[in-house]
Every structure is written in structure tokens, then in C-alpha cells.
Amino acid sequence: MKILNIILREKFDLNKLSALPKIAWETAQRAQEEINVNVISNGPKKEIKKFNKRINFIYLPGSYLSFFNNALSFIKEKNNQGIIYFLGSLSGGCIFSWITRAYPNKIILNLINGGIEAQDFKFIRAYDFLLQPSNCIFHPSVIGKPIEILFSKFLENKNIKKIIVQSQKLKNKILSLAPKAKVEQIPFGVPQEFLDLKIKKPLEEKLLLYFGHVYSVRGIDDILVSIDLLLKKGLKIKAKLIITPETNVKFLEKILSQFPQVKENTFLIKKYINNLGEQICDSDLAFFLYRFSGEIPEYPLALLETMAVGIPVITTNIGAITELFPKNIVSYCLTKPGDIKNTTIKAQRLLSDIKLRNLVIKTNRDTVRSMTWQKYYNKVNKYL
Numbered sequence: 001m002k003i004l005n006i007i008l009r010e011k012f013d014l015n016k017l018s019a020l021p022k023i024a025w026e027t028a029q030r031a032q033e034e035i036n037v038n039v040i041s042n043g044p045k046k047e048i049k050k051f052n053k054r055i056n057f058i059y060l061p062g063s064y065l066s067f068f069n070n071a072l073s074f075i076k077e078k079n080n081q082g083i084i085y086f087l088g089s090l091s092g093g094c095i096f097s098w099i100t101r102a103y104p105n106k107i108i109l110n111l112i113n114g115g116i117e118a119q120d121f122k123f124i125r126a127y128d129f130l131l132q133p134s135n136c137i138f139h140p141s142v143i144g145k146p147i148e149i150l151f152s153k154f155l156e157n158k159n160i161k162k163i164i165v166q167s168q169k170l171k172n173k174i175l176s177l178a179p180k181a182k183v184e185q186i187p188f189g190v191p192q193e194f195l196d197l198k199i200k201k202p203l204e205e206k207l208l209l210y211f212g213h214v215y216s217v218r219g220i221d222d223i224l225v226s227i228d229l230l231l232k233k234g235l236k237i238k239a240k241l242i243i244t245p246e247t248n249v250k251f252l253e254k255i256l257s258q259f260p261q262v263k264e265n266t267f268l269i270k271k272y273i274n275n276l277g278e279q280i281c282d283s284d285l286a287f288f289l290y291r292f293s294g295e296i297p298e299y300p301l302a303l304l305e306t307m308a309v310g311i312p313v314i315t316t317n318i319g320a321i322t323e324l325f326p327k328n329i330v331s332y333c334l335t336k337p338g339d340i341k342n343t344t345i346k347a348q349r350l351l352s353d354i355k356l357r358n359l360v361i362k363t364n365r366d367t368v369r370s371m372t373w374q375k376y377y378n379k380v381n382k383y384l
Helices: 019-031 065-077 090-099 145-156 168-177 192-196 220-232 249-258 260-264 276-280 301-309 327-333 340-352 354-371 373-381
Strands: 003-008 036-042 047-050 055-060 083-089 107-113 160-165 183-185 206-212 237-243 266-270 285-288 313-316
Touching: 003 019, 003 065, 019 036, 019 083, 019 107, 019 373, 036 065, 055 065, 065 090, 083 090, 090 107, 090 145, 090 168, 107 168, 145 160, 145 168, 160 168, 168 183, 192 301, 192 354, 206 220, 206 276, 206 301, 220 237, 220 249, 220 260, 220 340, 237 249, 237 276, 249 260, 249 266, 260 266, 276 301, 285 301, 285 340, 301 313, 301 354, 313 327, 313 340, 327 340, 327 354, 340 354, 354 373
Parallel strands: 003 036, 003 083, 036 055, 083 107, 107 160, 160 183, 206 237, 206 285, 237 266, 285 313
Antiparallel strands: 047 055
């Protein structure tokens, strides 16, 4: 039976499925029907855990280059030289392609972000550099321009069967660096059951939503300022913040303390949620006010999931996010990072105009309908 080695330089934890682990898990679950799967991820020491007869979780130590070398050594050592499915950034994919240039079997790269331009840094604030974890603004995928220039030619290696990306933006970027690379845009990130959930009927009191990491560059501060302005305008609203507990909760609590009315009307949930669709579908509007594209997937999974559930979203026009919104709704859903005034105007309209709200919900759901995990895997499977 064939072997699929899924490699991600991030610790895989079934109880904490952020972007890369989620992609790995969605792929592994479907591939196990016909392939033995090794999910190889970062860990403090070498460890092998058997999940079932077809899926193994392998944890290997190392930081960046050393982890890639350890992963390749493990594959050779265990005679697991099957297909490699690499998950990571453009710069990570460039380095991994160089390290594996002599690997005898085929490799698929799934690159979820990369090609950061100078303009992507224009909305970062001074305190963002102090408040982010080391794997955010200063991550090699962000400051990886020299890596992309020096190592991008290895993306054209014969053993690189396919490079998968979410966005047209990243596809164009890769082809500008490596014209002979075999790149395909296969968007992903939506559970089918989210598309099947019933849309909430609007009530007089509105529920506003944010969920995900609490990095300041995710715009959590701008979200709370916007909610404060909406409350001062007399809107009857509550806020639900579902946040990953290991990120900067103290930063969030400090901002909330500055806005007593917002704090009084906010539900704060600090944990990973299993039944996420059911937890967020009661919301009337969601904010994703990102101000730095370097540390999010080209199409952020939280944004896609919210669109699938049928919740109108207001988000920022950075990176590849603009590709998700057609002309008929772009002016209602997109704003510039830090533009609080426009954010509150758009929020008021989406909360009060039922006809507009329905248009946005339908358009968003139509956009993400082709991005379900099963449709994604069906396209990937032909290369396995």
C-alpha cells in the first residue's frame, strides 16, 4: 500500500486544529481510505503515536532547517519513501524543495501563504512588534524574500509533482519566480455541514462575532473600538469573542478594560471549539480586521468558515482577501485596515438592511461552496 508523509513544521494536536494542522487532518482522514498516512510535525523529542491502523502521528524536534532534515531522515530511516505532502509557506516550500531535490518519489507542496511585499507592512503599528509572538511578524515566511529569490528555482524540480495554492495572487507570485513550476489553485477550508446550517433570523438585539488568535495584527483592538462606537450610537448589540487560549489573552483583557460598555456586553470564550458551526451560527455579523497578511493563510480559514455558515463579514482588503468578494458586495464587506469610521458605517448597514444582508450571505455562500474539504481532496487525490 502507498505511503503518504504529511509534513508541517508546527506541532500537530487534534485538540488545537489551527490552519496547518487542520489541513493535515482533513487530508489524512480522507487519504487513509486507500493510503497509509504519517503526519510528521514538530515536537520537543522524537515520538511516534499510532492513531489507528492507517494513521501515525510522528513528532520530531528541530527548528526550521533542522526539522526539515530530521523529517527527511526519518522518512529514509523508516523506509517510508512514499509521497511527501508538505504544508507551509512559500519560503518554507523553497527551502524544502532544495533539501529534497534528490528525493526519489513525488512531492506535493501545499503553500498557504508567501510572497510578502513591502506594502503588506504599511498597516503594522509600532506596538505590534512588541505584542506578537516570535512566529508572527518575524517568522522566516515573512522575512523570506532572499530565500524566495535564492531557492525558488528548486520549485521546478522534477519530483515536485504539484504546487497547490489557495489564491490567484500566490499562484502568480510563484510563476513569476519559477515559470516552469506546476502550480494549481485549489481553494479549501470549508466543512460541508457549515453550508447546510440554517441562516439565523435577525432579532432586535444583534450579536457580533470574532474568533481565532488574539494577535494585535489580527485587528482585535480595531474590532473592540468599532463595537464601542456602535454601542455609543445606541445599537442593541452583544459581542462574542471565541479565542485560542494560548495567544495574547492579556492584551485582549487590557483593551476590554478601556471600554467598560464593551466589556459589559461581551462574552469571552477562551478555548478551542469542536462544534464550531453551532457556536457561531447565532451571530449577526463577524469582524476580521486583519492588518498584516504575512501571518494568515491567503484565504483565512476562520473567514471562509464564517462565510459558509451564513454570517455577513466585514474584513480588510489586504493580501489575497479581495479575491473572495465579487463586485456586487465588495463595497459592503471590505475596508482598509484601521479605518474605524468606515467599519462602523458598513456594520450599521449590514445589521439594519435585510435585503443587503441576504445578498451578502448568498454571495458569500456561493463563493465558498467550491471550497469544501471533500472537493479540495478530490482534486488533490489525483496527484497522490
